[in-house]
Amino acid sequence: MSSYALLMFLPASQEIEVGAQGGMHFEKGWYVYVGSGNTKRIERHFNDREDKKMYWHIDYFLQKGKPVRAYRYEKEECPLARSFERLDQLPLGASDCNCRGHLFHGDLEEIERIALSQNPTSVFKKKVD
Numbered sequence: 001m002s003s004y005a006l007l008m009f010l011p012a013s014q015e016i017e018v019g020a021q022g023g024m025h026f027e028k029g030w031y032v033y034v035g036s037g038n039t040k041r042i043e044r045h046f047n048d049r050e051d052k053k054m055y056w057h058i059d060y061f062l063q064k065g066k067p068v069r070a071y072r073y074e075k076e077e078c079p080l081a082r083s084f085e086r087l088d089q090l091p092l093g094a095s096d097c098n099c100r101g102h103l104f105h106g107d108l109e110e111i112e113r114i115a116l117s118q119n120p121t122s123v124f125k126k127k128v129d
């Protein structure tokens with residue numbers, strides 16, 4: 001099973017409507033989201049077409065947050081998410097599992113350190129065109 005950790009930057013503190021979950025406040029700064037899926041899913045996150053369908057809760061966050069980098073893993077998403085639990089864990093992105101959330105807020109250095117400690121098989125950077 002493939003999973004990934006998506007590193008994102010939110011340029012300003014704000015409230016974001018997260019589908020049926022309603023408005024949630026997010027502080028400016030760095031975030032990491034843990035999901036399951038392959039390279040195609042990662043590329044979908046990096047694709048910022050405005051007409052993109054809102055499919056997962058993280059899609060709402062990505063209307064404001066900028067994806068920066070993604071780490072891909074050959075492991076299950078929930079154990080991967082647990083490795084980030086020392087960060088600030090937000091109740092989003094875990095509607096079909098028992099985790100409190102798959103979105104975390106923290107320092108860039110700490111997020112990168114944890115992401116690399118979990119042995120990613122590859123790292124993707126957003127293409128700038």
Ligand SMILES: [Zn+2]
Pocket residue numbers: 077078081094097098099102
């Ligand atoms: Zn989970």
